[in-house]
Amino acid sequence: MKTQLRSIYKLFAPWLLVVALVLSACAPMTAPAQPPSAQPVTLTVIMEQVPDYDIVAELTKRFEAEHPDVRIRFDPMPYDAMRDKILTSFLAPQATYDVIIVDNPWMDEFAKAGFLAPLDDYIAAQEGYNLQDFVEPLRAIGEVDGQLYGVPYYNYALGLIVRQDLFDDPSNQEKFQAEYGRPLTIPTTLEEYLEVGQFFMAQGIYGAAMQPQRGYKVFEEWKNWLYAAGGNLMDAEGNVILDNEAGQKALEMYIEMYKTAAPPNSLNWGFDEALRAMAAGEAATMLSYNWMLPTLNKADGPAGDLAGAFALYEPPGGKAVLGAWHWAIPANTANKDAAWRYIGWLTSPAVDKERVILGGAPIRTSVMNDPEVWEKGFGREYYETVLRILEDAEPLARGQSAEEIINEVGTYLNSAVAGEMSVAEALSAAAAKVREILARS
Amino acid sequence: MKFRRYAGDAAALFILCAALVAVFFPYMFILIASLKDAAAINRPLDWGFTPTLANWAAVVRSDIPRQAWNSLVVGALTAAISLATGAPAAYAFSRFRVGGDAARFVVLSAQMLPPAVLIVPLFLLMYNIRLLNTLWAVTAAHLTFILPFVVWFLIGFFDDIPRDLEEQAMVDGCTQWQAFYRVLLPTARPGLGAAALFAFILSWNDLFYALLLSGGDSRTLPVGVAGYWTFRGVELGQMSAAILLSITPMIVLSFLVQRYLVRGFGGGIVKG
């Protein structure tokens, strides 16, 4: 009997060892999931690892000094990882995050799923918050079915970033005048943009660094072209009109630009490659996030000696694609009040002004019109241009399934740019897909 | 005869060097990128840049070293558990054909399910047993796909080894367990070593499970490295430095481990 037990022990030894290991070592390796609610409340904040995060982290030190009963713990994440992380955290009965940031395609879906806490009462109770001061299209993203679930954190509206030195170059101006019979100006229509692109291509520099990567990227860029051509994804009644004449024109011209003025073999380019091409002086224009301008113009920045040569304008046609991050509070956190105290403080007019002065992307009208911000920030012209862009901007996509619509339409657009489908085929297939998605949700 | 041997060596060395060049060409690019500043990195063909150690300094100060340590712990744990539980199982499959072929496929089948599907229940499971955001959660998730691999590899390996060894040992009076433990395992040492190494590698590289089951201090290296891919583009310089920093100890590790991957002394040494 004794020997039998020994043999059993022997055979189970590896497994027992493992269990013992697990149990004994469990404590030191376990990160505290939720500390017992001791006096100061610790808020866990999920953040995206970008320069805007560094600015917020800096300001947060002051918040903690002013509010000794609230501690902030950041969990910085890469962008693409953040959504997965937030989504799974909603599924747990108890929150792993007290404060999150929400990208605009997720807003409606998250709010309607009941993942987010409504903020209206908090906002109403905070003196001097001035909600209407947020640029309207930005503020509106946080509103779902008449309730507010998010307040803006920063915008990523698209603008036209150009090499101003090339546009100002007299020899370029002369040549352009001779060839096209009009002065070389910043393009305000698609036709002009195409001409300018092709002109620079002929001068030995790519006319436009484009982002035709499948899915999100090509959709984001092309939608500016769609607006400029007078089209949209849906009309006011919610009918899918993306394959109408305006849509066809926008896609045809987009492809024409890709084929005649963009770097060759750039079918998988996204934001990153376009920015690098621009920074390296290989391209004359790009449609990109407005806050890339200060980055490009920064001394010792990615553009090196070209710093200072870049300028920002509204996209051709004037209407821009709007992206924005919003602060939100998960419905499954127990620390909602403290969470709002933090968000409310951070997005209040006074603190927001400081954030923008430190280099954060602006969201409030008063801040963008503030001479002190102009002087300490990136100059009057920049903030006025950004304000103009934001005022005439529409979100990338709204409603439930926005993410799916963006990705599916972006697949067909990319197919068309790759030449695998004709413009008409791609757009009608995309429109059919969008209708199918909308019918399901 | 001697000449042929030298010629063979030369040919072998030539091919191996070619392979080394193919492997190291991207490293050269990574090394150069790690020494460039933000502007120079956008001009990959510009060799006249002034090297900077800023990227390296930033990486050394970041969480990367700690995250590398976490990955090392998870990898070692995954490899150890996989081997300890997988080797006896593989032996049972190989020698006793337990459950026939069907059982082998059952072991394997679960790991064919994509992580994107398994993650939600795994997440809920870890949450409910209070292991979420710990390295144990990551280890458990890694076992779901690594343990079946280890079992299958070792089955193949044990199949390779002639049965005569253990049969001889048992004739000589060994128990079944002794035959396995003292005769077969030493003979299979290269296989065990390789299995440990590949279990470690697969665990070391996993991003998806590690991302969603770990958090804060328990994050692993792939999560940290992926963090250089931001909304404002890839921090190529720092990412390059982080890659080089994290594979250097691995070169040493695999050098040390591989020296022991040679055939063990099996062959009926244990008599009794």
Added chain:
Amino acid sequence: MRPPLLHSRSVDETMIPFKYRLLLPMAVTLAAVLIYPLLFSLWASLHDYRLTAVGDVRWVGLEHYAALATNRSFWNAMRNTVIFVAVAVGLEFALGFLLAILLHRATPFRHVFRALLLTPAFITPIAVGLIFRFLLNSQLGVIPHLLRSVGVDVDWFGPNLALFSLALIDVWQWTPFMMLLLLAGLEALPPEPFEAARVDGATGWQALRHITFPLMRPVILASLLIRMLDAFKVYEYVYAITRGGPGESTETIQYHIYRVGFLYYRAGEAAAMAYVLMAVILLFVVVLFYVVRREATS
């Protein structure tokens, strides 16, 4: 001093047979980590289970499975993945075997070579993807520039080559891994048959073909299988470089399931896809298994 051990016979009389006890630790471990996820996803595949509506779940039976029959994107992704796996693993096996044989013989510095050659396997695939995204970039990358200087212009991520380029990246990263597995198999071969062959005057090639290959068959099978199953999971390169484009030409099955289940929240549908995928892979594995086995017995 030997650890106390028991004579097997007395255990057989009273306890679970030896062979099952060998199996038990693994069975317990796998069950602990897998039973719940497996049952959960099977349950999800039969329900309209959305991550944004977990409180409102509806039984749909086999609807998700039936819908897959006509889902073109799904089967396209499946096809892409099979091509990717065949190209990548095929090349990896050929190159890995060659390297393993070279490192098995008493080549000078072979331990150094082994350690250095294995390094790509220690870089997380998402980083490898990002590195090659820039390395192979037509304007910004070093490789296309070098190739152009010798007159070769290749659009690595264009419609024709993108999937193949991703497979090549896989070859770069995982050939060393294949080499490691095969090398272990070579190391474990008994020396006797080779000595006998040498006495008989067999050439190296003959020994390889008639002794090494047959003896290595189980390890070759296991190595191919492991690499294949792992390659079936490819999504990092796709995610980092092409996002499945141009069009859907590099959409792999893992990326597709990730998109449906996570990005679009439709976890039930994704679970059904996962089980179909499992059936497809299982078919491959079983065929491979019996083909290799039959060759062994014939």
